[in-house]
Amino acid sequence: MTKIDSIDFYYLSMPEVLDIGDGSQDALLVRVAAGDHVGWGECEAAPLVSIASLVCPMSHSACKPVMASVLGQSIDSVDDIRKIGNSVRANSMDLLQADHTLSGIDIALWDLLGRRLSEPVWKLLGYEKCFGKMPYASVLFGDTANETFLKAQTIAGQGFRAAKFGWGKFGLTSVDDDQDQLNAARQGLGKDGILLVDAGTVWNTDVDAARSRLKGLKEVRATWLEEPFVSGALSEYHSLSMDSGPVGLAGGEGCHNFQMAKHMIDLAGLKYIQIDAGRIGGITIAKDVADYAARKGVTYVNHTFTSNLALSASLQSYAGLESHLICEFPTELKLLAMAMTKNHIVPDENGMLNVPDSPGLGIEPDLQGIAPYLVEAEIRVRGKQIYTTPPLR
Amino acid sequence: MTKIDSIDFYYLSMPEVLDIGDGSQDALLVRVAAGDHVGWGECEAAPLVSIASLVCPMSHSACKPVMASVLGQSIDSVDDIRKIGNSVRANSMDLLQADHTLSGIDIALWDLLGRRLSEPVWKLLGYEKCFGKMPYASVLFGDTANETFLKAQTIAGQGFRAAKFGWGKFGLTSVDDDQDQLNAARQGLGKDGILLVDAGTVWNTDVDAARSRLKGLKEVRATWLEEPFVSGALSEYHSLSMDSGPVGLAGGEGCHNFQMAKHMIDLAGLKYIQIDAGRIGGITIAKDVADYAARKGVTYVNHTFTSNLALSASLQSYAGLESHLICEFPTELKLLAMAMTKNHIVPDENGMLNVPDSPGLGIEPDLQGIAPYLVEAEIRVRGKQIYTTPPLR
Numbered sequence: 001m002t003k004i005d006s007i008d009f010y011y012l013s014m015p016e017v018l019d020i021g022d023g024s025q026d027a028l029l030v031r032v033a034a035g036d037h038v039g040w041g042e043c044e045a046a047p048l049v050s051i052a053s054l055v056c057p058m059s060h061s062a063c064k065p066v067m068a069s070v071l072g073q074s075i076d077s078v079d080d081i082r083k084i085g086n087s088v089r090a091n092s093m094d095l096l097q098a099d100h101t102l103s104g105i106d107i108a109l110w111d112l113l114g115r116r117l118s119e120p121v122w123k124l125l126g127y128e129k130c131f132g133k134m135p136y137a138s139v140l141f142g143d144t145a146n147e148t149f150l151k152a153q154t155i156a157g158q159g160f161r162a163a164k165f166g167w168g169k170f171g172l173t174s175v176d177d178d179q180d181q182l183n184a185a186r187q188g189l190g191k192d193g194i195l196l197v198d199a200g201t202v203w204n205t206d207v208d209a210a211r212s213r214l215k216g217l218k219e220v221r222a223t224w225l226e227e228p229f230v231s232g233a234l235s236e237y238h239s240l241s242m243d244s245g246p247v248g249l250a251g252g253e254g255c256h257n258f259q260m261a262k263h264m265i266d267l268a269g270l271k272y273i274q275i276d277a278g279r280i281g282g283i284t285i286a287k288d289v290a291d292y293a294a295r296k297g298v299t300y301v302n303h304t305f306t307s308n309l310a311l312s313a314s315l316q317s318y319a320g321l322e323s324h325l326i327c328e329f330p331t332e333l334k335l336l337a338m339a340m341t342k343n344h345i346v347p348d349e350n351g352m353l354n355v356p357d358s359p360g361l362g363i364e365p366d367l368q369g370i371a372p373y374l375v376e377a378e379i380r381v382r383g384k385q386i387y388t389t390p391p392l393r
Numbered sequence: 394m395t396k397i398d399s400i401d402f403y404y405l406s407m408p409e410v411l412d413i414g415d416g417s418q419d420a421l422l423v424r425v426a427a428g429d430h431v432g433w434g435e436c437e438a439a440p441l442v443s444i445a446s447l448v449c450p451m452s453h454s455a456c457k458p459v460m461a462s463v464l465g466q467s468i469d470s471v472d473d474i475r476k477i478g479n480s481v482r483a484n485s486m487d488l489l490q491a492d493h494t495l496s497g498i499d500i501a502l503w504d505l506l507g508r509r510l511s512e513p514v515w516k517l518l519g520y521e522k523c524f525g526k527m528p529y530a531s532v533l534f535g536d537t538a539n540e541t542f543l544k545a546q547t548i549a550g551q552g553f554r555a556a557k558f559g560w561g562k563f564g565l566t567s568v569d570d571d572q573d574q575l576n577a578a579r580q581g582l583g584k585d586g587i588l589l590v591d592a593g594t595v596w597n598t599d600v601d602a603a604r605s606r607l608k609g610l611k612e613v614r615a616t617w618l619e620e621p622f623v624s625g626a627l628s629e630y631h632s633l634s635m636d637s638g639p640v641g642l643a644g645g646e647g648c649h650n651f652q653m654a655k656h657m658i659d660l661a662g663l664k665y666i667q668i669d670a671g672r673i674g675g676i677t678i679a680k681d682v683a684d685y686a687a688r689k690g691v692t693y694v695n696h697t698f699t700s701n702l703a704l705s706a707s708l709q710s711y712a713g714l715e716s717h718l719i720c721e722f723p724t725e726l727k728l729l730a731m732a733m734t735k736n737h738i739v740p741d742e743n744g745m746l747n748v749p750d751s752p753g754l755g756i757e758p759d760l761q762g763i764a765p766y767l768v769e770a771e772i773r774v775r776g777k778q779i780y781t782t783p784p785l786r
Contacts, residue, residue: 013450021454023487045456045487048774052445053490057406061414061560062593063438086597089623093594094416094438096649096672097446097490167454200455201486204479230482232652256489259625263656279489378773381404381441 001074002034007067007105008390009054011047011375014336021140021167021200023305024330024337026375029365030104031393032112034075039112040365042310043104044278046097048377050104053097055379055387063094066101078124081109085284089257099256099281106282107313107361114360120316121361125287127320132352134162135329136196138305141168145177145184152188155331159351162326163189166198166226171213179216186220194326196250198226205229205236214240217247224272226250232260234267241269248272253303255280261289265298274328276303277314286317290324300324307337308344312361315345319355327353339369367392394467395427400460400498401783402447404440404768407729414533414560414593416698417723417730419768422758423497424786425505427468432505433758435703436497437671439490441770443497446490448772448780456487459494471517474502478677482650492649492674499675500706500754507753513709514754518680520713525745527555528722529589531698534561538570538577545581548724552744555719556582559591559619564606572609579613587719589643591619598622598629607633610640617665619643625653627660634662641665646696648673654682658691667721669696670707679710683717693717700730701737705754708738712748720746732762760785 013026028047032039043050058064069087074080085106092098114121122130137155142148148165155163165185170178182197189195197217203209210228217225225247229236231254241249248271255261256279265273273293277286293300300321302314311329318324329347330337338344342364347353356362371392379387406419421440425432436443451457462480467473478499485491507514515523530548535541541558548556558578563571575590582588590610596602603621610618618640622629624647634642641664648654649672658666666686670679686693693714695707704722711717722740723730731737735757740746749755764785772780 017451017453019451019454023453023456026450026452045452046446046449046489047452048449048772049442049445049488049490052442052772053439056439056441057419058410058412059419059438059440060410060416061412063416090594090597093623093647095442096439096493097442100489201483204483230486230650230652232650232656234652234656254486257623257625259623259627263625263627267660376773376775378771379441379445380769380771380773382769 002037002076004032004034004071004073004075006033007054007070009051010392011051011377011389012336012340012370012373013375014334014373022332022334024334027306027336027340028104029340029370030108032105032108034112037112037116039108039110039115039360040309041104041107041111041313042278042307043100044276044306049097050101051377051387052379053095053101057381059094062091064091066092066098070105075109075112078113081106081113082284084109085281100279103278103280103282106284107277110283111360118359120357120359121283122316122319122355125316130319130355131322132348132354133315133327134325135160135327135347135353136162136164136194137331138164138328139332141165141170141181143168145180148181149184149188152185156189156193159347161351162194162196164196164198167200171199171202175212175216178213182216182220195220195222196224196226197222199228201227201230203228205233207236207239210240211243214244214247218245222247224248224250226274227253231255234263237268237270250274250301257281258285258288262292265293265296270298272299272301274301274303277317278310283313283316290318290321294321301326302328304328305330307340309341309361309363309365311345312356312363315355329353336373339373340366342366395430395469397425397427397464397466397468399426400447400463402444403785404444404770404782405729405733405763405766406768407727407766415725415727417727420699420729420733421497422733422763423501425498425501427505430505430509432501432503432508432753433702434497434500434504434706435671435700436493437669437699442490443494444770444780445772446488446494450774452487455484457484459485459491463498468502468505471506474499474506475677477502478674493672496671496673496675499677500670503676504753511752513750513752514676515709515712515748518709523712523748524715525741525747526708526720527718528553528720528740528746529555529557529587530724531557531721532725534558534563534574536561538573541574542577542581545578549582549586552740554744555587555589557589557591560593564592564595568605568609571606575609575613588613588615589617589619590615592621594620594623596621598626600629600632603633604636607637607640611638615640617641617643619667620646624648627656630661630663643667643694650674651678651681655685658686658689663691665692665694667694667696670710671703676706676709679707683711683714687714694719695721697721698723700733702734702754702756702758704738705749705756708748709754722746729766732759732766735759
């Protein structure tokens, strides 16, 4: 039996974080070690808060720090990973942040087990074969329609067959302004490109506001409209889906457990369920959702806006589902996210993205590359240090 | 216009926190000041994590520290409170802990506004009259059936007409053991007492395990079975509700936004929706849920396992709903939770609990009483202190 000896959380950040919707400006890198074995993972967003949830003092029996359910546990099999996840969910039930924190640990445990057994994670997940995914370049809308046009043109020039534009001012100004942006994206991309639009929850729960954009979305033949509403607004999603016709609804990135994703699949009228392995509870739960989506005829798509480590993690869960073709591929990553790993996932000669066919996640962290971005953090309670940035190792 | 000048988070804790389901072992007290006005609130559980989410560096435009959406905002009206909540939910969308953190701030803002306008919060919420609630003594199951019997007898002797037993080993051993516990509770309480049972999510999503306890629950005439499953297990709740007959299902304490509570009301077959104002986003969202529950014929109940400040906050949202009669009243509070406030909410001569009829929440924090429980905490990022325990003031 191999026991988990250590869990190291590394807070990484660009020197300056801008007030834009770019999720690659910081990262929480996770290292788990058990005996001679090591695995790497990543939690999505708010590094300091996830660090606090790893090490905080216990509030009561169902509100323990995440560390308490992981350190010292056996890690010899896939079952052990699930057992650890279940234990975190029970012991940290009243600690809201715990699902995000667990996510990075779960990813690292899959990486560790894959490296140890010399198998890629997708094989450990039960897939016999993995299939290339068609990446969509995932970018923010330009500040002006013309900027969006140029972005779209660049993406098409790079050989991408699909692109997603999101956030920026979309949905915040007028229907006409939004239409200009949509037209610019379509023109830049060319008539055959797959155009995806991400509203970034801008209409909250306002179905009419979202509905007023459907005409324009249909005109530019958008394949999907993503997150018109806040995650979990099931009836609003469902209502909009009645009118959206060929524009499929996409959503689910905010889900932080299986139940929430299940409801989005069952009740929201989605065509696409988007799951972030760094939030939902890791690869374990992401795979549960992929299986469920496949059974229910909803297409699974990864949500990823950070490093290639997170990208590999997010692709594993549906690597073997051939007809779930499309995948998110952030192409405007900050230097930090590029520097984090020695190897990178890039489209092949056919423009397809392939999940690494090497042990674990197949991504090697670049400790030298990371070093300049490492943020020193320290937490003290009652004068005792309960967290300090661990040495990179 | 009065602007919010400061938000102080005070981490309080018993000297020793035990590994039991008692949520009164620590607390996060919130003080908000605007000009000459002050209000007090409380966040539920994991103080250090909520502190981190208040002050952490921004990750991106939708993952800002909670502080960023509160400090400097106007607080002159009820609308201002809602505006601040909406802003936190948008700006901290990807910061999972934010809903719990906002909850304590929202509660403090209602207290502040009520004190300033010399009105109790329930009046500001639009209720013209408030009604006494029938408190149920909320305790943990004893380690043995006999201990449970003695607890029940004590509760009945104190004049309570209702009692809830929860957690402990219930659901973890055999159906027979659970039956012994249930029988002991009923015997101790007497035949007329209202008996409530809290399974504390022990069966996760296992409907059969929960169903096997229904016979016993019916035999002892339990009024409700609370949290047989994890929060959000809508179909499992609904399935169990088909067989539970006179034993109503209760749940919802895990909900951290309006949507989640709405789904529990609409889709889980609940008779009772239990909301913790310290988790759902504060009094604002708790009131939204109370209104919705009333419309849908589901009974609203507070979830409270901490101080009398939290208790007052949690009662305000349904203070004016006469037929939503029952309320949770933790009666085994740790010394900390008693010491936190100068005044306390106690049953009147008829055994009823009355929401304070004084400005704000009507509860005065006891700064001297709190002092011994204050936990010194400090967070440093890049060598700079971003949080230290503020002086009690």
